[in-house]
Amino acid sequence: MPPRDAVMVADAPARDPRAAGVPKIELVGASKTFYVRGQEVTALQPVDLTVGDQEFVALVGPSGCGKSTTLNLVAGLLRPSRGEVLYDGVPVTALNRRVGYITQKDTLLPWRTAAANIGVALELQSRAVPRAEAQERVAQLIDLVGLRGFENHYPAELSGGMRKRVALARTLIYEPECLLMDEPFGALDAQLKLLMQDQLQQLVHQRRMTVLFVTHDLGEAIALADRVIVFSARPGRIRAVRDVALPRPRDVFKMRFTEGFGRLHEELWDELKDEVAKGVDV
Amino acid sequence: MTAVPADRPTDQDIDPRPRLTRLVLTTTGLVVTRLLIIGVVLLAWELASGTLVPKFWVSSPSAIFARLVQWIADGSLWRHLEATLLAMGVGYVIGCLIGVATGLALGFMPFVQRILMPYLAGLYALPKIALAPLFIILFGIDIESKIALVAITVFFMLLYNTLDGVRDVDGDLVEALELMGATRREIGLKLLIPATLPWIFTGMRISVRYALTAAILGEVIGANRGIGYLIEASAGQYNTTGVYAGVLVLVICCVTLTELLTRAETSTRRGGP
């Protein structure tokens, strides 16, 4: 892999011509069944899902319905039990290094400070940059995620929300062309969450990223996404899909009070609430 | 014992324990009491020796002390001590280096590890002391055979600690780095080694004591120098005074070693994150 591959891809206005018109991410009848101590657990029923280039798609659904499993399939951490997962039209058969994955569980290195964790990707051969540039980019991202003053704190000395932001910065720093985000703002307070949503929205636009975003927060899904997909309770399948036709750039702070937002929220909530109730019964 | 605020005098009524108990529990009180106990024991030993119990079995503190002085004067104490400490130190370093290197190598190659593990497990389970006669044949009666015995003892402790450390690394961290584009080498350097370091240090700390034990046992079984040899040789001549004097040297070694280790531990714990 040539150095700074990911950066060049992310900056280039026109991507691989072969991929023109081909969706970035495509799940074709992809399902996943786990075998736990001889017992079958169907995490995901066959799902068809398409995320276009530079599209922002949000997944919502009750706990345990297979949202993280879906992201793991796209990242190549799991193979589908049936069906296919395509990235840029090519089946995902190994780890998918074109995506940046912010997992639900944070995976920071405990012996590195926040700043050193954020910079780790730039130390790798495949993404190496000169030390001075790396430092500058780390500083930029620390500002971006609002962690100034905590550069030298170890993960154990940070709050859950802070660790999530370090994980976010650690991924954003290498500018992947596609982001998989699993409840990245779940541990943040309401105000900070809005700030981070706003930052993310701007950055995604600037860098022309494709995003597959998992959240429990319906309002967050509508505020950020071009399309919201509601999953049913486990075993997950797609229950509803709604395009969010609200104009961009959006004002994440005020849009909640607009009529269009309210209507969409109600519609989606009607779909979601039955499933959440089912999820709780189980 | 709870701390008493400075502005309130420690009144006798506050501490319900008798005056003597409180006196003993001060720092100097403790030292004095301990010295008193050992003094009484030594005195009883001295008086009993040759009267209640034959001197042949129990020797006597004064004879042991005289023997020690004689060993120091003729330089034999240093010669034996040097041999033991050298065998222990060299064997320890060799065992640590090879143990950690093998542990990391097997950790990086789970496939090879799966193949070799039964052999290693078998050797690990073997009491190493059983190898002492073999080492004497292979490496001779001199210090080399003791070095080998110490090294193999320490090797297995470090090997297993390192392997446990690598096994304990969170697979999700490995995946996260792999997704970022890390090569296997980078995962080793940036993840497996730093994550395993605390396990390696624990292994190094624990195995110091085992290294001393292995050196002494090796010397007892067959040697021409060393504290273990000194004890064994004295016993062979039914020289109980020599045995007791040798054991006393050993006790002093162990206490010193333990004290050094405790200091090293507390200072590292204060240092790192």
Ligand SMILES: Nc1ncnc2c1ncn2[C@@H]1O[C@H](COP(=O)(O)OP(=O)(O)OP(=O)(O)O)[C@@H](O)[C@H]1O
């Ligand atoms: N590695 C695994 N082994 C066995 N079962 C698994 C595994 N990963 C997930 N599952 C099962 O698959 C189902 C879906 O899990 P998944 O993590 O995708 O849910 P989720 O939608 O992300 O839930 P949440 O919102 O709580 O994070 C769950 O019932 C879970 O028990």
Ligand SMILES: [Mg+2]
């Ligand atoms: Mg999840």
